[in-house]
Structures are given as C-alpha cells and as structure tokens.
Amino acid sequence: MNLFEGVRIALGSLRGNKLRTFLTLLGNIVGTMSVIAVVSLIYGADRYVSTVVLDEGTDVFTISRINGLQFLTDFDAFLESLNNPDLKLDDRRWLKENLKEARAVGAAVSRRGDLHAAGNRHNGVNIRGLSSEYTIMEDLPLQLGRHLTDLDVSQSRQVVVLGFEVAENLFPRRANPLGREVKLGGRHFKVIGVVKERPMVLGNNRNQFAIVPLTSWQKVFGSGESVDIKVAVHDLNRLPEAIDEAVFSMRVRHRLRPLDRQDFSVQSSDQMLSLWGNISKSVYAALVPLVGISLVVGGIVLMNIMLVSVTERTREVGVRKALGAPRRSILWQFMVEAVTLSLVGGVLGILIGVMIAYGISLVSPLPFAVAGWSFVLGLVTTFIIGVVFGTLPAWKAAGLDPVEALYHE
Secondary structure, three states, X not given: OOHHHHHHHHHHHHHHOHHHHHHHHHHHHHHHXXXXXXXXXXXXXXXXXXXXXXXXXXXXXXXXXXXXXXHHHOHHHHHHHOOOOOOOHHHHHHHHHHOOOEEEEEEEEEEEEEEEEOOEEEEEEEEEEEOOOHHHHOOOOEEEEOOOOHHHHHOOOOEEEEOHHHHHHHOOOOOOOOOOEEEEOOEEEEEEEEEOOOOOEOOEOOOOEEEEEHHHHHHHHOOOOOOEEEEEEOOHHHHHHHHHHHHHHHHHHOOOXXXXXXXXXXXXXXXXXXXXXXHHHHHHHHHHHHHHHHHHHHHHHHHHHHHHHHHHOHHHHHHHHHOOOOHHHHHHHHHHHHHHHHHHHHHXXXXXXXXXXXXXXXXXXXXXXXXXXXXXXXXXXXXHHHHHHHHHHHHHHHOOOHHHHHOOO
C-alpha cells in the first residue's frame, strides 16, 4: 500500500465516523490550538516591544513615578510604588543641570482627548505634552511644517504637531492644515507640523496622536499629572554609568537616605527587553507542560480509537492477509491512518489557534503576529504523536492470524 492510498483510507474513516473522529482529534486540536494562540500573541508582543524600543532609541532611558511592568513581575513592589511622589518639571530641570553623561533631558506626559477642527472631530487622540527635546528621543520625521521649539514650550504657546491620520481626518480632501486651528479642551491650537505616515505595528496605529508643548498641555489638563523624564546619553557604551548618575541625582533631589527605598522608577531599553524576555520565557515554560498533558491525552485517545478500529476491521485484515498482503503492508496502513488522524487534528488546531489569537487582538490591546516556526512545531509534534501512539494498534493489526481473523464476527 502506498502513502496516498493509506491517507485516502484514513480520510474515508474520518468521514464515516464523524463523532468518534471529533472526539479522537479533540486532544490534538486543543493542544495545538493553545500553542498557536499563545505563541502568536507572545510573538506579536515581542515584535511590538522591539519596535517601541527602536522608535525611542536604545540610548534613552526613562525616569517615572511607577514602573507599570512591575504589575506583572512584582505586584507588591508595584502597589508600594503607588505611594511614590509625582515627578515635576523641577525634577527635570534638576537633572538637566546635574547630569554630565546626558546630551538631552526631556519630559513627557500624555492623555486621551478629542480634537475638533473645521466641523470635523477626532475622538480618542493620544494628546502628548512634550518638551522640545523629544526630537532627539524619538524618530518622528515631518511631512509638513516644523517641530516644537524651546520657545514654544517656555512661552506655553498653543501650537500642535499632528499625527498623519489625525491631520487627514480633521482636514480632509488634502487641505493644507498648516496655520489652521484645532480645538482641544476649549482652547485653540495652531497647527505647525504634520508627522509623516508611519506603518502600523501589529495592529497598533501609530498615526493617531497630537504633540503640544508640555506647559500648554498642563494648562488644558492641569499640572497635577506626574511627568516622565527621558534622558538621552552621549555614549551608548556608558548607559549604565548614566543611569547610576541619574539615580544618585534623583535620590539627592528627593533627600533620600542611603537605606531609604527608591521613590521613583528607572527603565531603559535593555531592561525593558530583558524583562519582557523573562516574561515570555516564563509563559513558554508554563505552556510546555500544559500542552504536553493535552497532547498525551489526545495520543492515548487516538491509540484507543485505533485499537477499536483494528477490532472492527479484523475480517478486513484477515482478507488482505489471505490474499497475500505482507505484514509490513498492514503495519504501514494503520500507521498512516494514525498519523493522518493526528495531523488533521494538528491542522485544525493551527487554524483555530490563529483565529483565536486574531480575535483576541481585535478586542484587546494585545498585538498579534504569525510565527511560522510555531506551525512547523505544531505539525511535527502531532506527527510524532501519531507515530508514537499509532504503533501499538498497527503492530496488533499486523500480528493478527489470517485464519482467526476471517472467522471473527
């Protein structure tokens, strides 16, 4: 019997016993589906985190009131950090005066808001209040106009730089937005620039933002919001020394004694990537035994169903042997059927897993990306399950005595 004939017989068996087939494949479907769904989400998050870090620059670190990632890694520390004092513009000025390793010290704050212009409205825009140093910290090439200047920030000018999609929605039909006004929080801001369109990253739209001077942002939303202080260093190789210098300066600024707990957080690109790498590794490590249990259960169910199939087809095996079919031909037939059943479960699990991951990305902020190696892993795993758990039924079928098999009822 050749491979294609064995596959054809196996698929015919699938169609002939639909309920039994579904129960047989369920273990493989659930196991493979779990792998693909989780891997797609984690892989998507990996790519998203890497893109965010590259956008901001590897020579930049951030000092903030709390570290949101501690919510995942050290929940007690995260709760404790909620008592940290807000960071103010005075903290940024202090660091700007005292950091020798820094080439730029900026400040940033953001909040969602609505923009109005020329009878049009754009809801849920990420309104970013920034100091003029943001052009050093981030890659934001302009399509039109200019970026914010020191004078814009120091004089609290009501000017705005729009993301590409925001400009398109507020000023449709290719109208030039420069010099026109948008309304934010009851105040009118003059458009001085439009950032070039940036590609979406794993479903995250990076064109829906507006940049205003941080001082103007505070006039709209209030000055009670804690700012993030961003520091760009002269020499990437001296980033650890720059972080140590900033930590020491902030402790002095906040009058902390040597044994006092640090009441601010420092995050660098390396720390962020390392932390995320540890989180993703932990998820993968937890996934292996959970999926392994599901696949082993699916393999045991597959073996039992194949043993039932051998019993049901005892006369068929006896006829084939009486007509001269060699032992290896019977062994091959049942092995091919077992592997085919297992692979079908794997393929269905892959398809369902991708759909689940994509659905989660649509209704949540979790990014999604397809990892080709996970498909290969899923298929190889289900192939091995089919071979391992199909061997006993195939061996039993190949060992049947043809005379006894022909008399079997």
